[in-house]
Amino acid sequence: MSDTMRLQSFDLATQDIAEADLDGLHALSISVGWPHRRSDWSLFRSLGRGLAAFDDIGRVFASAMWFDHGETVATIGMVITSPRVQTHGGGRFMMEHILRECGARSLMLNSTRAAHALYLSLGFEVQAVVCQMQGIVREGSGAPKLDASAVEVLAPDDLPRIVALDKAAFGADRSVVLTRLAPLSRIVGIRRNGHLEAYAMRRPFGRGTVIGPVVAHSEDDAILLSASLLGDLGGRFARLDTRQPEGRFRTFLQSSGLELYDTVKTMTRGAPLAAVRPGQPGIYALAAQPLG
Numbered sequence: 118m119s120d121t122m123r124l125q126s127f128d129l130a131t132q133d134i135a136e137a138d139l140d141g142l143h144a145l146s147i148s149v150g151w152p153h154r155r156s157d158w159s160l161f162r163s164l165g166r167g168l169a170a171f172d173d174i175g176r177v178f179a180s181a182m183w184f185d186h187g188e189t190v191a192t193i194g195m196v197i198t199s200p201r202v203q204t205h206g207g208g209r210f211m212m213e214h215i216l217r218e219c220g221a222r223s224l225m226l227n228s229t230r231a232a233h234a235l236y237l238s239l240g241f242e243v244q245a246v247v248c249q250m251q252g253i254v255r256e257g258s259g260a261p262k263l264d265a266s267a268v269e270v271l272a273p274d275d276l277p278r279i280v281a282l283d284k285a286a287f288g289a290d291r292s293v294v295l296t297r298l299a300p301l302s303r304i305v306g307i308r309r310n311g312h313l314e315a316y317a318m319r320r321p322f323g324r325g326t327v328i329g330p331v332v333a334h335s336e337d338d339a340i341l342l343s344a345s346l347l348g349d350l351g352g353r354f355a356r357l358d359t360r361q362p363e364g365r366f367r368t369f370l371q372s373s374g375l376e377l378y379d380t381v382k383t384m385t386r387g388a389p390l391a392a393v394r395p396g397q398p399g400i401y402a403l404a405a406q407p408l409g
């Protein structure tokens with residue numbers, strides 16, 4: 118008797134991700150070690166488009182999504198192939214399909230190490246490193262030496278001002294995303310002379326809570342807002358993804374218990390990433406890796 122066996126390969130069909138089995142998508146992201154909850158998948162599906170690939174008994178083996186931000190900019194994310202079928206061309210197939218749907222839009226994504234070569238080969242260029250900061254929040258972490266009295270809780274009727282500030286920082290209109298995130302989030306901001314200068318959101322995600330987006334004119338304001346949102350999370354898990362290099366903001370996060378866990382690379386095709394410059398609105402924390 119032979120001690121080897123040859124298993125038949127199988128075909129995968131694709132479908133609109135909106136119709137894919139949610140539990141199957143959830144199992145797919147778990148299979149690659151991602152922390153997303155079922156509800157995180159629901160949120161992303163409500164915000165974007167994409168496709169899933171499944172076998173003839175309905176098991177989901179791959180996913181890829183894209184998210185429109187205005188007419189000309191999109192972000193790509195949730196690109197996964199099951200470890201059982203990786204390195205057989207599935208990732209490229211899914212990406213080529215998504216790129217066709219995105220047409221002439223400028224594109225941005227956050228690439229893991231595993232996907233880097235694939236995205237380079239599809240014309241994406243590295244723009245920045247994203248640091249995934251996470252951990253158990255230290256009790257009593259605050260923003261030392263900064264005046265926290267400037268921070269206020271923002272209400273739903275502040276949304277138009279939040280969207281305008283975000284657009285100045287992100288470089289495209291994320292109103293669809295922000296309108297959807299707002300009711301799920303606690304939102305704080307800093308207003309000076311009647312103008313909203315900074316805002317930050319926090320919501321349940323993955324293993325606990327994610328802080329993002331954070332948009333501000335300075336690291337100090339980003340620290341103030343993050344400190345405010347971390348304030349009552351002592352002893353609980355939180356995460357914040359930032360492109361800020363080592364400096365005051367990252368030091369503050371570390372002193373609050375959020376250590377560097379992993380990095381991904383922001384890559385773009387068609388237009389460069391909007392830079393963060395002190396004195397101008399900038400992105401200090403991502404909304405989520407698929408959303409920029």
Ligand SMILES: CC(C)(COP(=O)(O)OP(=O)(O)OC[C@H]1O[C@@H](n2cnc3c(N)ncnc32)[C@H](O)[C@@H]1OP(=O)(O)O)[C@@H](O)C(=O)NCCC(=O)NCCS
Binds near residue numbers: 197202203208210229
């Ligand atoms: C990234 C991922 C989607 C790639 O999927 P895949 O099905 O393996 O991709 P493909 O087989 O189409 O390979 C695409 C390219 O990746 C590279 N690649 C794939 N496997 C590789 C390996 N083991 N070593 C080196 N390069 C590899 C090759 O450049 C390949 O190019 P080719 O088409 O010229 O051969 C998959 O590894 C994955 O789901 N990883 C975990 C989740 C993740 O990191 N997603 C990316 C989020 S940004």
